[in-house]
Amino acid sequence: MVSVGTIVWLSSELMFFAGLFAMYFTIRSVEPDLWHTSTEVLNVPFATINTIVLVVSSVWCQLGVHAAEHGKPHRGDASLLAVKNWGMREWYVLTYIFGAIFVSGQVLEYSELVHEGITLSSTAYGSVFYLTTGFHAMHVTGGLLAFLLIIGRTFTTRHYSHAQAAGAVVTSYYWHFVDVVWIALFATIYLLK
Amino acid sequence: MKIEYKLFIVLAAFFAPVGLAYGIFTDWKEPVGPAGLFLSAGLGAMIAFYLWATARRLPERPEDNPGGEIAEHEGEYGFFSPHSWWPLPLAGAAAICFLGLAVGWWLFIIGATFGVVALVGWTFEYFKGPHAV
Numbered sequence: 001m002v003s004v005g006t007i008v009w010l011s012s013e014l015m016f017f018a019g020l021f022a023m024y025f026t027i028r029s030v031e032p033d034l035w036h037t038s039t040e041v042l043n044v045p046f047a048t049i050n051t052i053v054l055v056v057s058s059v060w061c062q063l064g065v066h067a068a069e070h071g072k073p074h075r076g077d078a079s080l081l082a083v084k085n086w087g088m089r090e091w092y093v094l095t096y097i098f099g100a101i102f103v104s105g106q107v108l109e110y111s112e113l114v115h116e117g118i119t120l121s122s123t124a125y126g127s128v129f130y131l132t133t134g135f136h137a138m139h140v141t142g143g144l145l146a147f148l149l150i151i152g153r154t155f156t157t158r159h160y161s162h163a164q165a166a167g168a169v170v171t172s173y174y175w176h177f178v179d180v181v182w183i184a185l186f187a188t189i190y191l192l193k
Numbered sequence: 194m195k196i197e198y199k200l201f202i203v204l205a206a207f208f209a210p211v212g213l214a215y216g217i218f219t220d221w222k223e224p225v226g227p228a229g230l231f232l233s234a235g236l237g238a239m240i241a242f243y244l245w246a247t248a249r250r251l252p253e254r255p256e257d258n259p260g261g262e263i264a265e266h267e268g269e270y271g272f273f274s275p276h277s278w279w280p281l282p283l284a285g286a287a288a289i290c291f292l293g294l295a296v297g298w299w300l301f302i303i304g305a306t307f308g309v310v311a312l313v314g315w316t317f318e319y320f321k322g323p324h325a326v
Contacts, residue, residue: 001271007243011236018232025224149316156317157325163272164320 006170010177013139017181020132024188027124038125039193041116043109050105051186054140057098058179061172064091068168073160088168089154095175096147099140106137129189136185139178146171194248194257201244204237272319272326279315286311 068088078085212230255261286308293301
């Protein structure tokens with residue numbers, strides 16, 4: 001039930017990002033010269049590494065789902081270094097760290113671009129760049145908050161119930177969705193220059 | 194669940210060729226249409242794929258069987274909240290945050306503080322105490 005609702009909501013989120021993509025392509029098609037000069041300042045290698053960080057975080061998230069589906073909320077008495085015994089909590093903390101690195105990387109990139117003179121109100125390129133990547137970064141930040149709540153829930157009950165695992169699984173759906181949207185955004189903004 | 198996922202495949206099967214036709218007729222010079230139409234196809238395909246993948250995992254449900262009985266549908270459906278007050282303060286906090294964008298960041302911070310309390314309250318409402326789900 002929770003998962004079907006999440007998927008239907010995510011499909012509406014897809015349409016939200018469709019609007020952002022449409023905006024990007026429209027403004028790009030009427031301002032080709034502006035794109036030519038503005039995309040030169042983009043730091044593509046940095047953004048590529050940041051993208052890889054986000055994609056890898058999805059892998060950790062899926063390993064957390066695997067643990068949750070097998071009713072393993074945490075590693076128990078095992079050592080933290082015994083990765084084989086990790087439960088949902090440990091994998092989700094790792095996902096959180098990778099997601100946080102991604103958002104921090106975005107902030108760093110924004111500050112570099114502002115130094116280059118590209119701001120939200122400087123040109124049409126600046127507006128669409130910050131709107132598309134900014135809305136995505138807000139989604140990632142929301143996902144990080146969701147991870148905190150899901151991890152927090154595992155501490156309040158002794159028994160790891162089906163409802164708990166369902167919450168963990170739908171959070172992973174959201175995370176993978178945000179990841180796929182970023183890959184599309186990355187290809188649109190950084191590769192199709 | 195065949196009917197359910199077929200319903201959403203119809204959406205995808207309609208929008209994908211329409212997007213293609215739109216692109217060809219506009220010579221791919223007008224980018225909004227293809228972006229919107231192909232992602233509308235994605236909207237249908239995403240739900241269809243999910244329902245299809247779920248249907249594969251589950252055994253046939255009574256409602257899929259024309260000769261199914263109501264009584265076959267016994268068992269647990271999942272957890273449904275009887276009522277909750279938390280969405281109300283959360284919506285209030287969101288309204289204060291939104292007002293804060295217009296008035297000033299100080300108001301946004303006040304709204305966010307209320308928002309955190311309401312969000313944690315709602316998320317943990319049924320996950321604490323002796324009757325935790």
